[in-house]
Amino acid sequence: MRTVTDVVCPFCGTLCDDLEVDIDDAEKICETRNACIIGDNKFMTAQAPDRHLHPRIRRGGELVECTMDEAINKSAEILVNAKHPLLYGWSSTHCEAQEAGMALAEGVGGTMDNTSVCCHGPSVLAIQTVGIPSCTLGEIINRADTVLYWGCNPVNAHPRHMSRYSLYKRGFFTERGKSDRTEIVVDVRKTETAKNADIFIQPEQGRDYELMNALRVALRGEPLPESVAGISRADIEKVAQTMKDSRFGIIFFGMGLTMTRGKHRNIDIAISLTQDLNTYTKFLIMAMRGHYNVAGADQVSQWECGFPYAVDFARGFPRYNPGETSATDILARKEADAALIIAADPGAHFPIDMVRTLASIPMIAIDPHVTPTTEIASVYIPSAIVGIEEAGSAYRMDNVPIRMRKVVEPPEGVLTDKEIIDRIHRRVMELQGLEVPEVTAVKEPAEASAFDGILQRST
């Protein structure tokens, strides 16, 4: 029996880095400590006996097992033969695989998009419009005395966010944890997060934009109508005053804003509200990123080509125009003639008409587990689980990079996401008649503890 400490959880954007994982002498994961129920489940199902370990290829309408070489070769052929392939997903894998994916997308002239497009893509659009006053989660621990959750439900979606960073955690200027903080929740339902709040505001669905503008009016002391978005003037003024009176406030926002009518404009006005609040006090705002490395996908894409998501290489140079070059719109308009889906499950999470397009074109799916996407794929390649069977870099929701640890070896014959993408890319280059560079082994850091040190300082 051995215990791996300081394990980083590969589930949500909170990237909890204090997990302990017990592994028995047969190299089976037998227990985790400190993880939430979702994180614990991710580790405990990693070695499930029914996990699919062999590549499969569609023949006669069914997915049948094949060799890895066959799957890689067929995947490369699909991408090379396509005029406009879509390479989508990338958020539940490490930055190293994302980097390899960018090179592949450029090589095949495809569109590279990550799950930001149906997550915080609108937030990115707003940030590009008005900027963002933000910070790291460490700042929240030590300083925030007013915490506003708008359209997000961390109790369900980021289960340890409140205890590790935003609400209960005791910090330098917040010695009593929750007692030193005022929690405000804005949501159309009284969620578990809302039930816990000091102030709960339940607006009419889809009217967040008006409510935030009303808060901006209230901050200035200008007259308001009797109610806005179903919220009384008195309640709006109470929230505005609470925010004004804080020493250090933070707005966490989620899909309640980005997926609702208004989309990026909702975030635009939320950031503008935050900027207004800085006339009176210190106030910041942060997106609650979902996939554990969706923030990393944006980062990698930005440093590789200048744009965070929805990047189209069809013309030989990167073009960025969400609404046109986004995976969702490309599928809705049936423009893609092939797809590579990795580290995401659009089969489950895209509107059904987009999934119909995916099912009608040659599609490669790379995922550790069986999903609705893998089951409608032309080629399915199972992969190692990053953060459990493979080390790598990921970005937390506050854009702090964290080194993820490897706790067990992947099952025999199962490749990592990066290995799969690299092998497909090399085969693509062969088919394109290009010179294939020699493989250079990536060195793992000799001392994982060196990264742990960075980690602790970052929080």
Added chain:
Amino acid sequence: MTSSDPVFTANLITGRTIEQGVAIEGWKDKQEYIDAAGFVHIDPSEFKTLNVWPGSSVTVKSDFGEVIVRAIKSPYGPHPGIVFIPMGPWANQVVGTDTDTTGMPSYKGIIVTITPAPGKKVLGAIALIKMTTQGGVEA
């Protein structure tokens, strides 16, 4: 559905739940995923209007498609007029493709009608996707 069945119109939002979060890691081809995401939360006060018992099957229908899910009393009420399906293949049967040129589909704020679907079974995620997409194609 017959002409005498009550038709209940609501505003659908989709989103995360902790059970859905657990089920998406290794359980998508199992009953656990159906239990975690194949339902609709309806405000308790509206079950009489809908004329179904909590736990029974209903058809949720929008301009973009329809799906059979179980009707469950929402623990997060009161929110009359708003219904909730966890994000997943069931919810996405009724989500449209328009992104308002942002890339983001409208996963919240979908007008749906809900009608009783006595005896109808909630399909598993993979069966549902295979049925509604006709499966994949050979490369």
